[in-house]
Amino acid sequence: MYPLLFSVFVLSFAVQATTLKESFNAARLNMESIKRAEQGVFQREEQKNRARAGLLPTINGFATYTRIDPPHVSGLSAFTLKKQYSVGVRLVQPIIRGGVFSALDLARENILLAEFQKDATELNLYQLVISAYYNLKIAQNDVKNLEKLLSFSKERVLEIRNRTNIGRSRRGELMEAESQLHTSEAQYQQGLIEVEQTGKNFEFLTNLSAAEVPELSAIPQADGSLETYLSKLKARPDILAAQQLVKAANHQVSIAKGAHYPSLDFVGNYYIDRTGILATSEWDAGIVLSVPFYQGGGVQAAAREAVASKRISELTAFETIRSAERELSTLYQNYLQLQVQLEAYKQALSKSEEAYRLNKKDYQYGLVTNLDVLQTLNIYIQTKRSYDNLYAMAHMTYKNLEASTGVLP
Numbered sequence: 001m002y003p004l005l006f007s008v009f010v011l012s013f014a015v016q017a018t019t020l021k022e023s024f025n026a027a028r029l030n031m032e033s034i035k036r037a038e039q040g041v042f043q044r045e046e047q048k049n050r051a052r053a054g055l056l057p058t059i060n061g062f063a064t065y066t067r068i069d070p071p072h073v074s075g076l077s078a079f080t081l082k083k084q085y086s087v088g089v090r091l092v093q094p095i096i097r098g099g100v101f102s103a104l105d106l107a108r109e110n111i112l113l114a115e116f117q118k119d120a121t122e123l124n125l126y127q128l129v130i131s132a133y134y135n136l137k138i139a140q141n142d143v144k145n146l147e148k149l150l151s152f153s154k155e156r157v158l159e160i161r162n163r164t165n166i167g168r169s170r171r172g173e174l175m176e177a178e179s180q181l182h183t184s185e186a187q188y189q190q191g192l193i194e195v196e197q198t199g200k201n202f203e204f205l206t207n208l209s210a211a212e213v214p215e216l217s218a219i220p221q222a223d224g225s226l227e228t229y230l231s232k233l234k235a236r237p238d239i240l241a242a243q244q245l246v247k248a249a250n251h252q253v254s255i256a257k258g259a260h261y262p263s264l265d266f267v268g269n270y271y272i273d274r275t276g277i278l279a280t281s282e283w284d285a286g287i288v289l290s291v292p293f294y295q296g297g298g299v300q301a302a303a304r305e306a307v308a309s310k311r312i313s314e315l316t317a318f319e320t321i322r323s324a325e326r327e328l329s330t331l332y333q334n335y336l337q338l339q340v341q342l343e344a345y346k347q348a349l350s351k352s353e354e355a356y357r358l359n360k361k362d363y364q365y366g367l368v369t370n371l372d373v374l375q376t377l378n379i380y381i382q383t384k385r386s387y388d389n390l391y392a393m394a395h396m397t398y399k400n401l402e403a404s405t406g407v408l409p
Contacts, residue, residue, distance in 0.1 A: 027125055067083055
């Protein structure tokens with residue numbers, strides 16, 4: 001019954017077979033991480049607009065109202081008004097502000113950083129999709145192989161039961177075959193659980209039904225030597241993002257040091273109404289200079305903090321590059337080793353299948369025992385499972401090898 005159910009399950013999704021590229025495109029539309037990264041770019045663009053505002057004039061309306069205790073002088077004078085007020089419009093145009101240009105440069109660098117981080121998020125998502133896609137394929141292949149084992153085990157039980165009924169096989173051999181059948185059923189159930197779990201993971205990433213993964217093509221050859229792959233690392237987005245962080249940290253140092261510099265502003269006021277001896281004067285303008293002398297050591301501390309942050313960014317960039325090189329080298333060596341293993345498993349699979357076929361035939365002539373047949377059956381199916389698993393792993397490793405250089409489908 002279970003093999004039939006699985007076959008129906010496979011056929012129901014056969015028309016929906018999904019490629020790796022289609023799965024990744026669906027994941028890009030589905031996952032919140034990509035949407036967050038896109039919002040990060042938008043956020044940095046608005047930060048640039050805010051930094052640019054520090055170079056532009058500000059215009060504000062103002063109003064003042066003052067009540068004073070009149071001085072002890074005789075006579076009436078504008079200086080003895082108890083109530084004074086003014087209403088007007090004020091323009092302030094920054095002329096010199098320490099670090100303001102560095103802040104604008106930092107905002108531009110942060111936009112580029114956000115774009116690199118978005119690309120790195122996409123690359124990371126692609127690697128997750130690669131894992132989910134091929135793990136689903138491995139689980140689906142494994143269930144097919146276990147279904148085959150279950151079918152062979154049922155045939156074996158039926159054959160031994162018929163032989164036992166006519167006295168040509170021992171009852172112990174029937175018990176062996178039935179034990180094999182129950183074990184196969186348990187393994188098949190576990191395989192269905194694996195298909196369900198890997199399917200849920202695939203659906204979480206892509207929002208697609210866990211369709212039957214198409215048959216895998218031939219194992220591709222590595223595209224060049226290890227040095228060729230390593231030379232492509234400099235274009236990987238997470239490495240570009242780490243290097244961009246160093247550039248941003250440089251501007252942070254300039255901003256922090258800019259607090260030592262004086263600031264110079266042009267200030268102009270237009271009065272709509274005011275009291276006092278200047279009541280008939282409609283405007284005034286001037287230059288305001290502010291020179292920092294002592295700020296409690298806060299500026300020096302901020303500068304030292306920015307320098308330390310820059311050093312941290314540099315160390316992080318070095319570590320990111322070294323980790324990427326190690327990861328890529330490991331993937332490259334693993335891929336070459338998998339190809340060697342596959343060739344060995346291919347030979348082992350051919351031999352184990354032939355051994356099962358011959359033992360099954362020899363059993364008819366009493367040349368081998370039923371236990372020999374069951375052992376060769378288990379060896380054949382286990383070898384087939386290992387070969388199919390390794391074949392999908394080789395494809396997964398190759399795709400990860402490509403992704404480790406920043407290549408998307």
